[in-house]
Amino acid sequence: MAATAAYDEIADWYEAEFSPRSSADDSLGVDRALRDLLGRGDGRCLEIGCGTGVHAASVRALGWTPIGVDLSAGMLRHARGRLPCARGDAERLPVGDASVDAAIAMMVHTDMPAYPAVLREAARVVRPGGVFVHVGVHPCFCGGFADRSDPEAVVIRTGYGDGHWTKESWTDRGIRDKVGASHFPLAELLNAVLAAGMVPERFAETGGSTPVVLALRARIPAGGSPV
Ligand SMILES: C[S@@+](CC[C@H](N)C(=O)[O-])C[C@H]1O[C@@H](n2cnc3c(N)ncnc32)[C@H](O)[C@@H]1O
Numbered sequence: 001m002a003a004t005a006a007y008d009e010i011a012d013w014y015e016a017e018f019s020p021r022s023s024a025d026d027s028l029g030v031d032r033a034l035r036d037l038l039g040r041g042d043g044r045c046l047e048i049g050c051g052t053g054v055h056a057a058s059v060r061a062l063g064w065t066p067i068g069v070d071l072s073a074g075m076l077r078h079a080r081g082r083l084p085c086a087r088g089d090a091e092r093l094p095v096g097d098a099s100v101d102a103a104i105a106m107m108v109h110t111d112m113p114a115y116p117a118v119l120r121e122a123a124r125v126v127r128p129g130g131v132f133v134h135v136g137v138h139p140c141f142c143g144g145f146a147d148r149s150d151p152e153a154v155v156i157r158t159g160y161g162d163g164h165w166t167k168e169s170w171t172d173r174g175i176r177d178k179v180g181a182s183h184f185p186l187a188e189l190l191n192a193v194l195a196a197g198m199v200p201e202r203f204a205e206t207g208g209s210t211p212v213v214l215a216l217r218a219r220i221p222a223g224g225s226p227v
Contacts, residue, residue: 006111006179007051011074015052018175029206030107030135031058033215037133037202038062043101048090048122049108051075053082064102069093090118098127109136109189110181113165119196129222132198135215136189138205142212143183144168144176154210161185186214193218 007014026032034055038045040063047055050068052075059066068085070076079085088094090105091114103122109115122132142148144166145159163184169177184192193200198218205211 005070005072005074007070007072008074010175010178011052011072011078013178014075014175015078019052019054021173027207028212029204030213031055033135033204033206033213034058034104034106034133035062036204037135037215037217038064038102038104038131041102041131044099045102045104046093046095046100046125047083048093048103048105048118049111050079050083050085050106051108053079053085055104055106056083059083059104067100069095090121093121093125095125097124100125100130101127102131102133104133104135106135107137109134109184110176111179113182115182115184115189116192116195119192119198123196123198123220126220128220130220132218132220133215134193134218135213137181138207138211138214139184139186139189140214141210143181145183146170148210148212151208151210159183163188189214190216197221 042063045059045064045066047068050070056066066083068083069088071089076085090112103126112118126132145157147155147170149170165180165182167177167180199221200216200218202217204215206213
């Protein structure tokens with residue numbers, strides 16, 4: 001595991017400025033997507049890349065017991081008061097096979113260049129019949145190729161089809177310009193969910209008429225992987 005993680009550098013900014021700004025009115029619909037797709041339940045819900053733990057309250061409000069894993073000690077310092085959490089790599093989750101009832105990945109896939117491997121880990125740690133929820137930036141309308149400075153006229157430049165890492169961004173108030181982000185074209189992202197052996201059940205798009213967020217709920221098959 002890396003001694004320092006990219007988010008260590010920006011953890012205090014994320015806690016003090018970014019999270020309050022982005023969650024003040026849930027204008028991107030991140031919390032709404034989580035609540036709609038995860039739904040009520042009980043048992044342990046693992047947040048993969050829990051960051052500062054901002055989603056723990058919603059997970060708890062739905063009846064689940066939140067736990068979290070993140071690579072960044074700086075982010076976890078803020079998360080500790082919000083949920084039980086541990087430092088670990090999403091590509092090798094420090095969690096036993098079939099040991100949680102649900103897992104969520106909230107706004108993290110662009111931070112995880114090996115997201116297909118992370119999805120396989122999610123499928124490993126969630127019990128058969130359990131649920132996985134992904135809520136992430138929309139691959140079609142967000143990325144280094146998308147200029148969202150005018151919400152009425154989002155400009156999509158060339159580059160969508162290339163999976164790549166970039167720090168290019170239309171704004172200096174976001175995350176991509178600070179730590180960079182990976183891009184997964186839509187089909188690649190959805191095919192990775194299928195390749196992990198999960199069965200997609202529902203999709204959602206939120207955050208305006210040119211959506212900022214694409215979310216999905218998938219089930220871990222009860223009778224073994226279908227692939
Ligand atoms: C944009 S933040 C999202 C945090 C939180 N889920 C939220 O919605 O506020 C991305 C998080 O992913 C974490 N992360 C990136 N790569 C990771 C990895 N390989 N394993 C675990 N966490 C990772 C970062 O440290 C950071 O906390």
